[in-house]
Amino acid sequence: MRVKLIESRKVYDGEVSMRLERFSINGRTVDKEIVEHRPSVGIIAVEDDRIFLVSQYRRAADRALLEIPAGKIEEGETPVAAAKREMDEEIGYSGTLKPFLKWYLAPGYDTELMHLFVAKNLHRIPSRREMDDDEDIAVKKVRLDAAVKKCFSGEITDAKTIAAILAYRLKPI
Structure with a gap:
């Protein structure tokens, strides 16, 4: 599996945060919302x-x-x-x-x-x-x-x- 980050940008910053990421996985481009949460x-x-x-x-x-x-x-x-x-x-x-x-x-x-x-x-x-x-x-x-x-x-x-x-x-x- 080949994964490469293309872009990552934070769209919300608070107690939890959210970022939008664009990455490629095995040649396909994917957009994903990621919630950043403390352990x-x-x-x-x-x-x-x-x-x-x-x-x-x-x-x-x-x-x-x-x-x-x-x-x-x-x-x-x-x-x-x-x-x-x-x-x-x-x-x-x-x-x-x-x-x-x-x-x-x-x-x-x-x-x-x-x-x-x-x-x-x-x-x-x-x-x-x-x-x-x-x-x-x-x-x-x-x-x-x-x-x-x-x-x-x-x-x-x-x-x-x-x-x-x-x-x-x-x-x-």
Whole structure:
């Protein structure tokens, strides 16, 4: 496969950015919109046979979704530090983090790479950090088998959460 960038120009710059790219691939010229997104973290927080999920409103979906705790890696932050911060903010716990998987969430148009961690040896943090302005989170502890069923029943529709739950179910660490 031969790929050559012909042109790239930023058309929007904000919390996420967008660029238009023209490139050739195997002799064909292609135009593509690319969303530039910071890397992110996701956490499978495990306590006994339960995992922590959060229910939060997502404007793009116009409803509350049941998800694993997750969020952007801030500038200058490591993936581990971001995972610790997100656990604190979203579920009010800390624990031992182990890297599990890395995956692109929507590589057809988005640069976001998620670092997935498993958190164990959890303990409650006395005072949770401030949440982001768009967060109104309800924390739920769900048995792993029940979470798997929710992935197939349509109760969980968030792709990163479905992938994380099923991957962890197949290969718990």
